[in-house]
Amino acid sequence: MASDESYTTEEIAKLLKISKLTVYDLIKKGELPSYRVGKQMRIDAADLDAYKQRAKGIAFAERPLPAAEAAPPPAFAARPAGARPLVITGQDVSLDILAKHLEQRLPESRPLRAHVGSMDSLIAMYKGEADIVSTHLLEGETGRYNLPYIRKLLVGASYLVVHLLARKAGLYVARGNPLGLRGWVDLGRPGLRLVNRERGSGARVLLDEQLLLRGMKPGRLLGYDLVRTNHLGVAAEVAAGGADVGVGSEKAASLVEGVDFIPLIDEQYDLVVLKHAASRVWIPELLGILRSDAFKRELQAIAGYDLSRTGEVLHET
CATH class of the missing domain: 1.10.1660.10 (Multidrug-efflux Transporter Regulator; Chain: A; Domain 2)
Known part of the structure; x- marks a missing residue:
């Protein structure tokens, strides 16, 4: 080597x-x-x-x-403060902006971005592998976002849930919407080709919950097992003609030529942080960034974000 x-x-x-x-x-x-x-x-x-x-x-x-090689810490163990990385999970571009602001406010930190889905992010946090987790998981029966899943996965943990932004989620269709798709029920049309997200992603959970609410069986959807691991990949598959429809956020549709977007739901995008000795050092800085005019100005330049509740603490154990 x-x-x-x-x-x-x-x-x-x-x-x-x-x-x-x-x-x-x-x-x-x-x-x-x-x-x-x-x-x-x-x-x-x-x-x-x-x-x-x-x-x-x-x-x-x-x-x-x-001198003392420590064993891997148990779930929810405190991380030492200092110049160690802060792992931020999720795929939205707002998280890249957040990482930049954290690096400026906390020069001793090294923010690292991990582009993984919502459920995998929460599991990584449970394992002690992530510091700031983003999630947009819908519970269909109640219409509530994130907290039902966070409570189930982070049982016994001390954590903080902060609202980052709201955005539109819906369907990607070919330019001009040649098939005239309008809503979730249209996904049951015979012969309609779907492209899906991976299990545990917010878009996949959203799709599954909407199918469940309408009594539609996922196995009957052509292309349900055709998976792409991010919103851009789903939109690109539709644009290339490999699928007729996919589920994702509005932003990706604006970045891919040949795709139109049908908004169907306002999606709540939140951050989760475990509370322990190390994180208490930088949590005030994180909240300060989220509530700052400088951070919000950068997000306002990106179409499709609702920032009216950005920085609001939604739940704290």
Whole structure:
């Protein structure tokens, strides 16, 4: 392994056959030394090799182990304060803006973005692998967003739920809507080709809840198992003619040529933060950013966001 070679977090995940969130967790615990090149985290080949040797239980003379190599922390364990990464999960561009503001307000922190869906984000938080989680999960029977899922997954945890923004969700259709689709019930049309999101994503939960409310069986939808892992991928599949319809947010439709958007629901997009000794250092800064004019001005420049409740604490245990 060349000593001057380095890898991105995505490459490390593929090499070790683990998730990108697990790579971030190894970085957070200091088991994988990393450094920043622009906005990208890099891990030197020598440090990766040292980690692998330690994992095998083999002494590695050139890079001795720390005096007290801690075991992986249990769920909800407090993270040490200092210059360790803050992992922010979710796919909306507002989170990239949030990460930039956090880096400016907390120069000792290193915000890292993990582009994963809502349910996987909450599971990662339960495992102690994420610090700021975004979620937009609808409970169809009550029409409530996020809290029902958060309470089930973070049982026994101390956490804060803060509103980030509201946005439109609905259907992606081909330009001009040649099939004349208007609502959820139209998804039951024979021969209509769907492109779906992965299980656990907010869009997939939204679709499943709407089908359940209307007594429609997912297995009868042509293309229900055709999966793309982000809103842009779903919109692009519709634009390319690989599917007739997909579910997602309004923003992606504006970025993909050949797609129209049919708004059907106002989606609530919230942030979840665990409360512990380390996070109490930066939670006030996070709330300050969310409520600041500077942050809201940047979001206002992006069409389709409702910021009337941004920064509002919705629930605190």
